Amino acid sequence: MNDAYLQNLQQITAIEEYDAIVLGAGVSGLVSASILTGQGQSHILVVDEYDHVGGNHIDWSSQGYTFDIGSLIFQDDSPLLTHFPELLSLYVPIEPSWGRLNPQGMITDYPISMRDDIVRAGAAEIIRILASVLYARLFQRGMRNAKEFARYWIGARLLWRSGLESYMKRFYGIAPEQIDIDLARKRMLWISEHASLPNLVRRLSKPKPAAPSNRQLARPKAGFASLYRLATERLEQRGVRFELGVKMNAIEKIQDLFHLKVGDRVLATRRLISTIPIEQAETLCAMERRQPLETITLITLYFSFSGARGFLQSIIYNFSHDGAWKRLTVYSDFYGRANEREYFAAEVLADQVGGSIEKAEADFRDHVRANGLFDGDLKLEGGQILTNAYPIYRRGAAQHAAEAIKRLGTFGIESFGRHGAFNYQPTARVSTIDAETALGFKRETH
Numbered sequence: 178m179n180d181a182y183l184q185n186l187q188q189i190t191a192i193e194e195y196d197a198i199v200l201g202a203g204v205s206g207l208v209s210a211s212i213l214t215g216q217g218q219s220h221i222l223v224v225d226e227y228d229h230v231g232g233n234h235i236d237w238s239s240q241g242y243t244f245d246i247g248s249l250i251f252q253d254d255s256p257l258l259t260h261f262p263e264l265l266s267l268y269v270p271i272e273p274s275w276g277r278l279n280p281q282g283m284i285t286d287y288p289i290s291m292r293d294d295i296v297r298a299g300a301a302e303i304i305r306i307l308a309s310v311l312y313a314r315l316f317q318r319g320m321r322n323a324k325e326f327a328r329y330w331i332g333a334r335l336l337w338r339s340g341l342e343s344y345m346k347r348f349y350g351i352a353p354e355q356i357d358i359d360l361a362r363k364r365m366l367w368i369s370e371h372a373s374l375p376n377l378v379r380r381l382s383k384p385k386p387a388a389p390s391n392r393q394l395a396r397p398k399a400g401f402a403s404l405y406r407l408a409t410e411r412l413e414q415r416g417v418r419f420e421l422g423v424k425m426n427a428i429e430k431i432q433d434l435f436h437l438k439v440g441d442r443v444l445a446t447r448r449l450i451s452t453i454p455i456e457q458a459e460t461l462c463a464m465e466r467r468q469p470l471e472t473i474t475l476i477t478l479y480f481s482f483s484g485a486r487g488f489l490q491s492i493i494y495n496f497s498h499d500g501a502w503k504r505l506t507v508y509s510d511f512y513g514r515a516n517e518r519e520y521f522a523a524e525v526l527a528d529q530v531g532g533s534i535e536k537a538e539a540d541f542r543d544h545v546r547a548n549g550l551f552d553g554d555l556k557l558e559g560g561q562i563l564t565n566a567y568p569i570y571r572r573g574a575a576q577h578a579a580e581a582i583k584r585l586g587t588f589g590i591e592s593f594g595r596h597g598a599f600n601y602q603p604t605a606r607v608s609t610i611d612a613e614t615a616l617g618f619k620r621e622t623h
Contacts, residue, residue: 194445195418196220198437201452202421203232204257204605205594207408208612209450210417211260215618219416222444224437228422229402230409232452233566233595236400237479239558241515243400244479244508244522246563248604253392256609259620261408268394268404271511276490280340280498282548284488288367289331294339302338309334322572323349323356323365330369340496341368347495347503350473350526350569360570364601398512420444428461430589437461452594452612454565455581462588468577470599474527475566476537478502481518484553500544501529501537520558527562534560568599575599591615 196218199206202225210223229235235246251257251268258265277287285293295306309332320326323345327336336342345353397403409419426438428449437444451458456470491510495502507521514520523541530536538557545551568574578599585592593615595602602608613620 192436192443192445193222194434195222196446197222197448197450198435198444198446199223199450199452200425200437200458201225201232201594201596202227202230202419203234203452203594203596204608205452205597205602205612206232206450207405207412208257208260208609209452209616210412211415212613212616212618213448213450214412214415214417216616218448221412221417222420222446223412223417224420224423224425224439224444226422226424230405230419230421231401233563234396234401234405235561235563236396236402237559237561238400239479242479242481242508242520242558243398243512244477244520244558245396245401245506246475246477246522246561247524247566249396249506249508251394251396251605253394255604255606256613256620257605260609261411263407263411264404267397267407269396269398269511271393271395271491273393273492273511274490275492275494276488277340277344277494277496278548278550279496280338280343282497284490284493284550287494289335289339289341294335298338302334306332306334306338308332320358320361322354322358323361324353326358326361326365327353327368340498343498344494344496344503347501347526347529350471350528351571355571357570357572357575359575360601395511425461427463428458428590433589435589449590450616451585451590451592452597454596455578455585455592455599458585458590458592458597459581462585462590464584464588467580468573470574470578470581471569471571472564473566473569474532475563476525476527476530476532476534476560477563478523478525478534478538478541478560479520479558480523481516481520481556481558482551482553483518484551484555486519487548487550487552495544497544497548499547501525501540502544518554518556532562534562565596567595567601570601 197213199209202223206223210221213221233247237244250273275287276284279285283293295303313329313332317328320329327341342353349356423439429436433447435446435449456466459466491507493505502523502525505521505523507519509519525537530540582592582598593611595608
């Protein structure tokens with residue numbers, strides 16, 4: 178036990194004790210608090226260094242525009258609504274469409290197009306693509322990383338021609354040959370399901386499958402704050418307290434009681450759940466870090482626009498070989514124009530542009546101009562930089578994360594979620610299900 182901590186503890190007049198403390202007020206933290214109340218723990222505290230609820234669901238508003246960091250799309254059958262049913266009425270029904278800018282400068286189907294990536298390539302290129310696939314299946318069967326995984330399924334030629342290889346680097350923040358194979362198998366199965374040549378031919382020859390029965394929804398027009406305010410109120414009615422915008426200094430364990438030091442206060446509990454970054458939890462517990470766990474720092478650029486944007490889809494991914502931006506989302510397609518202008522956000526990995534919003538903007542403008550997009554008045558309204566946006570899955574990172582989670586578990590801390598499990602969770606649905614699984618939540622079946 179830390180002697181300095183004990184001396185400091187003696188100076189504190191009272192220790193606030195809770196049935197459970199949840200670190201992090203993102204989706205995983207909110208769902209965890211909801212589950213714990215359902216399991217009979219009524220005196221729960223949720224702590225976050227952010228000054229808002231919702232984690233990385235962050236919006237930014239100015240001059241009538243509201244922009245987001247990351248995804249804003251939900252579904253009306255999301256398990257999140259099991260815990261917070263009142264949110265459903267706030268969502269905006271939408272019909273999003275997805276496209277991608279390919280290396281040939283075309284806006285085409287996402288994630289791959291039989292017509293534009295293969296058929297329009299011409300006979301000679303088709304032969305190269307087929308030969309590349311055959312060669313990979315016969316002589317490149319070993320799969321040690323994400324590039325080799327993708328190459329096996331679609332061949333090196335289509336991997337390059339489609340722009341998938343460039344997008345993988347742009348999304349994951351490292352070269353595809355450095356991306357962990359376990360991540361590829363878990364998160365890139367769509368390559369084998371949708372991008373292999375047999376499946377492409379099968380999909381081309383058969384009618385399109387029926388549209389999904391669930392409705393696509395977007396966050397409220399005013400932003401995420403109104404959405405998560407209802408979730409917060411629901412939890413508070415069930416005995417959950419929130420401490421937001423506070424600095425967590427240390428975690429000590431005395432017998433079977435965790436002491437979380439926040440400023441000059443001590444918050445105590447026998448059950449501590451962490452959805453914050455693993456390395457932050459280790460630091461709070463004064464644990465030695467064995468291996469660094471890298472995360473993406475994301476720059477989001479907020480633009481308004483008047484003119485001809487050059488595409489119809491609401492969401493465009495950058496599969497071209499140039500340009501630092503990876504995805505853009507046109508919010509005005511969902512909420513209508515503001516000030517008679519369209520508005521959208523473009524995401525850029527910070528290390529691609531030296532961590533500079535100014536360089537990110539210049540790179541974006543140059544790239545879209547070269548590809549004939551956004552012909553008109555393009556104005557930067559603002560921008561944000563977000564650290565710990567999502568994990569970088571360098572080879573070996575998943576194993577290092579599992580070892581760190583095990584050490585935290587041995588200490589008694591339950592660590593899960595996007596940050597708490599070093600687990601890429603693209604939607605609130607995935608975050609909810611993972612939290613339910615971790616806490617033993619039993620969903621009712623009808």
